[in-house]
Amino acid sequence: MHALRPIALVALALLLFVAAHGTGIDLFFQLSYLLVGIVIVAYLWAWLNLRGLSVRREVFTHRAQVGDVVRERMTLVNHWFLPKLWIEVIDRSNLPDHSAGFVAYLPGYDQRRQVIRTTCTMRGKFRLGPVTLVSSDLLGLFRFQRDIPGDNEILVYPRTVPLPGFVLPGAELPGGQDLRRRTYHVTPNVAAIRDYQPGDGFNRIHWRSTARLGRLMVKEFELDPTAEVYVALDMHEYVQQAWRPVERTSGRQFRRTTESTEEYAVHAAASIARHVLEQNRAVGLIAWGQRREVIPPEREARQLYKILEALAELRAYGSASLAEVLSAENARFGRNCTLVVITPSLDERWVTGVQHLRYRGVRIVAILIDAESFGGGRSNESIRGRLAELRVPTCVWQRGQPLTTALAQTAAMGLHHAGAPHARPS
Template sequence: MREALAGLSVRGRAFLAAGVTAVVCSIILDQTTLARVGVLLLALTLITVLVLARNRYRLTLVRNVTPQLVAAGQPARVTLTLANDGLAPNGVLLLEDQVPYVLGTRPRFVLEGISQGWRHSVSYQVRSDVRGRFEIGPMSVRVSDPFGLVELGRTFRTTVPLIVTPRTVPLPQIPLGGAWTGSGDNRPRAFAIGSAEDVTVREYRRGDDLRRVHWRSSARVGQLMVRREEQPWQSRATLFLDNRVTAHRGQGIASSLEAAVSVAASVAVHLTHRGFAVRLVTATGEEPGSAWHVRGADLNTGPLLEALAVVAPVQQPRLETGWLTEGAHGGLTVAVFGGVDAADLPVLRRMQHHAGSALAVAVDVDAWIGAAPDDGATRVLAQQGWRAVALRPRDRLDAVWQELGHTSAQTARGAHQQVGS
């Protein structure tokens, strides 16, 4: 009852005040008719408060976001399904869902005819031009009577995440090189030379085909041994993104960092669709949620794009090199850089040394703030053995990627001619 009285709306408080005033004036002026009006106003307000106070409503909410992973600039639809599981009917429902500012205005709905067993669905659309991970909800509900005298508020605590990934651009096919690497059981064994003793075997496991049993090794070891399955090498690529604050210029979605993230996302999708297992490395090291894909994962780019959606600028002067282990030699490395300086040269040389093929897209950070174009980063990368191209605000990424392919092909031809001579 106390909650219902506290939930009196402006109209309800006006009715209550008018009723009290009418009753007092009727006593002073000895007006019976005025007293009846005052009693009617008081009775209407208090009965409404009593009814809502005794109404033990139970509302349930199910919120769905489709899709939960959406590219920047693309819409997603939020569906709210509400049901009344209480034993008594309710009045009018006033709904307001909480959404981050970048997704749009807060949606509001008015639902009437709330009865026992009632169920209803409403939906609205959200869209963001900014990448990131956003929480939709919680939703606040206000129950009102048909006269609008009392409003009781409730808030659902549940939220649903929406991940907005960076914008991507389809990239053309270019020669990459240095792609084939492998380890463990994924590495092929050459049996063209050598004896049968060189066959790689392992212990028999329940369910193994008996036709794979290697009897000579089994007799020597004293237990059943089977031949390992021969599998092709796996194409692996390391995608490096320099997200240091000192390496970029600009603010918000117009910054060079956002351009670099978009480039990295486009390259990630392109490499994955070409059959590469891709891992993402930033200035702070390897991103744990984007490690090598499991072989046969149906070209799922979700983990990579989710990791890129939440990449933030870091206040770190130097690049982390812990991911450059001795066992990481070979394979393709595609890097997206901003500005580079003399302190980065040892890391750049080490990255190029560990890669079977090192390609780089250098975002021209000076051009991103309106200054004169500068190819300094591209020249520095080329001096360290990288095949690099520059990206400026007006450049098309697919054309820049095609230029990188031409650079790679020319470098490969030059190296072949040197070897031939």
């Protein structure tokens, strides 16, 4: 439409010029010259409006969490003495709900600042930028744009919530013995007392022995057999469901929505990891999404951020089913391990994998995301029945239900059912 306007004016000028030669009327000559002049001036106006401009972007944080507000400051600078009467700034960021565009008038050697506040609604790694500048003349004959390269990245962690009512079963070792393995972490199991060495933390000092012996004595610890927790997240592509209809964009990429079993599963995994670490227990993550993601259990504070970073970019593009993942990773699970399985899968083969782990003494908690409540699949009643036979604490999380309420069902069921199953199949 914009390209037709100057062409129409030039065509009209030519007709007037031809009419002027045919009739000899000076007014037609003047009108034709005027129209050509308007087109030339409008073109130069719009083109020059984009010269001598620069854009600066300042992101105040490169990491955030779903629900946080991200602040960004964008500055448009005019380096020329000529004023810029109309400049539109179009932001090409892919952060959801991020609207950083604006329209500005800039006098000569002036600048315009815009502070953008965006509430993070979706986890993932997103791009802030680049920017496209758009200018037009007063008559709207020409519309030019200029791409300004440069962008920043922001990583949005999944949201976590406190889980005061969620209790995990403790793992056991044969005979109830501790793991005779020293650790640099503070655990409930004190192994020995030794002399203080430079670099030892003051929280390791044993004050009674220090007072009795007259010199600083510190405690050494052993690993706590109840502390190791694995969160197994089912990222099989073909078991996921979404509530709202989604549109295919390119290849297998879909427009994302927070109301999906994938996002619910990631939210649950992040919250459980935080909950376990707050209890001073080691937690790890297993998820086969677009790639194999395995984080060994640790109890350090940085472990939460390692898990959150992995979950932020994790997508349900996995080709392996949950049963295959449990089979491939089963060497990691022993009697000193508690396994939390999070899945919307209705394939009962993964329950068979859980059964084998139960006979080896692995404590298991199952969190079933109800795919039926997301508008797809069927009831998971048969899965729940088989897990009940294995005495696996199970909760069902339905769409729209708070995670805290859903996981409280596990505590209500009673974790005393987490003992070994009655009989082993022949």
